[in-house]
Amino acid sequence: MNNNHTLIIGGGIVGATLALKLAQNKMPVTLIDARSARDELAWQDVLSKRDARVYALSVASINLLSDVGVWQKIVASKRKADYSQMQVWQFNGMGELLFGESIHEKNRKNAAPEILGSMVEPTVIDHALWQRMSEETVSEYLTVIAGQKVVNMDWLSAGRGYRVTLDDGTAIEAALLVGADGRSSFVRQQAGIGLDTLDYNQTAICCAIQTEKPHQATARQAMLPTGTLALLPLADITDSDKANPQHWQSIVWTLPRNQALALLEEEDDVIANKLAAATNYELGAIQQIESIASFPLTAQQAKSYVADNLVLIGDAAHGVHPLAGQGLNLGMLDVQVLNEQLTHDFARSGNKLWGSNQTLRHYERSRRPHNSLMMHSFSALNWLFAGSLAQMRPVQQLRNEGMYRVGKIKPLMRLFAKQASGV
Template sequence: MNQTLETEVAILGAGPVGATLAAALSARGVPCAILDAAPLPPMELQGFDGRAYAIALASRRVLEAAGIWDRLPTTPCPIQGIKVADGRIGERPSSLDLDFEAAEVAEDPFGWMVEARALRVALNARLPELPGVQVFAPMTAEVARDADGATLTLRDGRRLRARLVVGAEGRNSPLRASAGIGSARHDYGQIGMVGAFAHEKPHNNRALELFLPAGPFAQLPLNDQHEFGTSHLPHASAFVLAESRGVAQRLLAMDDARFKRELQRRLGDWLGEIEPIGRRWSYPLTAMHALRYTAERMALAGDSAHGMHPIAGQGLNIGFRDVESLARLVGDAHAAGEDVGSPALLRRYQAERRPDALMMIGATHALEKLFGNDIGVVRLARRLGIAAVDRIPALKRAFARQAMGLPLRA
């Protein structure tokens, strides 16, 4: 007879959102299981591959509470300032810009740049030591839900019974599809590229966001003490670049010397001489929003529920907000001896998370449409708008707190 295991919550997907949710539930004393199709062996810190996440202040607090932040094997780089400007490739950015300073908003930085390899090492180190957490990886499962819970039939024949199953598998979530939950989608016709470069001048923990007609370009500070291969330049930053598919494919095919010139055309002399380091990564830019975040005994989190344009760098941070909400609701229910997968709890989760994500998707979509053109009168209007925000402290503070994931009022 096949073995049947019991738990409170089963999480599908051990990426940053799913793994952090497991850790957050464990911290609240909620037994859970996490499954992923890929293996999660103990990892040594591999060579820098060019990928990094911008982690907002609110997201750092989620990672700290889950016991993940302190296990990062490299030191995150704080973002103390952000310059936002309108521009055109090959020209200096508009002087009608917007400067955010973290010190004007809170005692903490806006966020931290965390290398993707470092976060993965921290998650993999944390998962096996979590009390009450069962890890199945590599493992796949068939999921059947009923009024009392969910039954996961594992590939090896074992069965896992849970009160609630959470889909954190990514945008093409099989769990979402199996529940018949549709999604609204928009294709921007662009490709996003991410990577890193070494540079001559110090970044002083400041980020640059340039709105270019073809798509946004962002420079995000990395710590200088990491090993960046053979570069002779002392400082480093990550970049995020969006371009039309045709242009992006040409950029991705370039050697480092040619790609360096393209980066320099967008960046100007902001950081002096530059040199690409690590790999270049790319992905199609689309927006996606699930029509529902819940079904019977089921919840969606992270990219399984929503995806947005990277123009504001908030995609993963919105996923961490899902983690905070779901872990809090489930943790409170568990502590009170209540059903952690009840319809009432799932209604509260959707009411908390869906409007917030929808607002951010709408905001990033509006930004992309407003700044993604080169019409003269529109360009002038948006530059004046950026300058106006820079001169309205209350509005500027509200934008900054939103980016940090904080309430609009302190």
């Protein structure tokens, strides 16, 4: 390999997107994915089932996926649900925030509304990435090793970078090592990078639901005393869905941990009824519920994003509360900034320096403060609406007045919508 070889550990959406971006720039890159490879038949079997989880892709993330030739495949699959409006309200409180254009505004203007983003199931994005990585235009520069785990990392020198050993004994050397291997990042641990963590003592219940009323391309979020409850549009995948569109949604319901675990012991119809009541029947009764799962909620931030010849991106570097659905979008911004910094500094050095410490520090200075601000902002919002302190009357009054007044300031609402889109 030549001296600008990059090794990415972690074949999820963030790692695979960076790999494609580098390969498109004709930079040799190897991607290690611990998951076993699937053929097209296996992919179709996975895609035949509705995934209760969904990613709220911002316009900036969509633009990046389009740039690497992946979004076009997602569009062709018809497994996306664009949303042009976001509704945020609080239970038993004043004020409602509406971002973007409603279906009525669209009809009045006789034009399609500008989208705020698109909801896409993780497996749909993974499949599109896999398809793109197999194409000849990138495969010349991209090597994908699937079904292998990294068992050892040795830093050789600033000039040589890392030697990484896989569980089958294969050794790979790279000038730059990228950790894109998630919240429990092996790369971060092996590099000796510490982690700041915050446990919310909350658990999120996620599932797919079919509602009585259509979602009308609107993402909804109720701010409840127990935590946030998000209703996110899902793509219609069956003939029955398409005959009666916009009735399936992904749910992320945040609850105190003990309350969530108790609810998960109930029958599906009991969970559905309690969920409908929690939404104040915003979309009527819940007619079907599928794929109920849960996960504990924590926030975390790596104490450093970089070390000699090593950089962290995505969840390996940071993890935020899901109340605003921005976790993946922050990781995609990492990809955009890191790629730009790498290619800019490489060209400026006369195509000699790849992934220098100066380059990596520039990336860290750009991304870590922004991600920290987002993490603490989401934590503050969670504190403002959920828990015993949030139910004190002075806090309630502050919240009510704030939401009411913000909702009346149209330029501010447009600014929030622009921030949500990531552009």
